[in-house]
Amino acid sequence: MLKSSFILQLSKYWSQSSWLFKLRLFLGLIIGVLVLILFYFKIVPSGQITYQRTWPRSHYSGQGFISSFKPDNRLDLSQKSEPKIIANPVYFSVFTPRRFNTALVTVTYQNHLSSSTPIIELGVLKGQLASSYDLQPLQNNILDYWRSKWSSLKTAPPLLILQATPSYSSAKKFLSDLRLGNLKNCSKGLLSCLAVYNYTVQNNYSLKLPTSRQVLSITQPLRGAHQFYLYLDRPDWYLDFEFTYLRQDSKPDPITVNIWFKNKLVMTKTIPDHGSVEKDPRHLQVTDLNFSGRHQPTGVYKVEVKINRDVVIKRIKSSTDKLVVIHQIWPVSSSHPLTLFTDAQHLRVQTSNPRSLGKIVFGKQKFNLQQTYQPVDYFTSQKNPIIQLSKDDIILTDAGVFSFSAASLFNPEFTKINRYFQDRPNIKYLIANYQSPIQRGQLKIAQAKFNLLGANRSQGRYTFVISIPGLEQHLGTDNYLQIKKITISLSGKTLWQKIWP
């Protein structure tokens, strides 16, 4: 009764009101509805949303959610609406109105890359450091090649297991033996017969190295972030770092050292810093971080030294001589020629200092570093080659490890299926988390899934990278990757889950 009288009153009021009032109400409702729609897409109450961008882009008046590729000098912009990626890597960002938990990225592309660039990866930035990308494969031609040559075990995608000879008939048995560290036909140990790609081997396999009573003292300063493997076989141990601040800028230079064992963080220490305007080298600050322990399990520990380029590791002291530098080393302030040892047969060398140009010996072959800022690749057929540097301030990168003595050299990592992977008779198994892209005419479609929890989100943007190792500008504009479409499906908490967690 009350309801019908209210409706009656409303309809009477509506019929009596002027056309101007009705127009005003109508226009006001349009604004109200538009604001509600905007808030709906801001909150994303369902927790699921998809953003897409195509190249060329159809007319779109807004900024869009997916940015253009940067930097411009790594793109061929002769057709601005359809840029071609001609150098590695390129970055793009995705604006999201709120945080999400996972992202499924689908990339549609045209591949005009040569055989020297067989791998395409997509990554999302995790953490603050520029090198902290969680990379996932889009295409790996090496794996695709071996998939056609070797037999594969039936597994749930994206897991891929290939074997040179049909030693196993089921993936379950293979994975069970892998966990025990005891694969068939692997007489020399797992490390020598298994190659991996985008896969972390979870097993009880432990590297056993000869016990050494030597202590280690590395006085060669190393600049910027470094990672190390440390082999501990004694219950009492210590690891000391001494740092120097270069203070070339006034930005804060915090120092964090993490120690990991079997993918678990066992120790961490941080020295905060508020920055300084002191640029006089006589006022270089020195600080140290010390670690020690008793009854530590025997095995390989990973040590992460997270520092900016404005900080130098001045000295390292350890109770064990089994300490190696992982993948990249940047020696500086060396008063004498430097000798390093590595287990990799490919070396990438780069310097930004013209005074560091000159001769480099790698595996008894002499090379001449002639240009600054241009990375150069050197190859050798020698096993465990020696590197001799006459100058310092050179960044050395390889897929293996570096050490300061032959006795210290060890590598606990499995052989990685990267662009330098070569078939070796002892490699009998390949294991990877990888799905080949789908071919659609001239285009390929690949997907990668990311965990966005912990991903860096700055000003509402997640930063992504497209990595094509080996793609260099000097290779010319005929060697390129052209992205046609990127679709990002984001998934996160629903509004209900946010209100009532």
Next chain:
Amino acid sequence: MAKNLALIWKEVFYFFSWALIIALLLELFWPKIILVYFNLNYLVILWLVSALIILFKKQH
């Protein structure tokens, strides 16, 4: 009829004025909430055009 048309244009001007104010406030508190979808310059142009039409009609 002309009077009604003038009133309509006035309402259209008020509509664009309120739309612009609300859009700018939304952008102030939640950056990019509108800009990812729509370039606000177009709204400014529409607001200016509606203002110019009212001024033109007032003069004549």
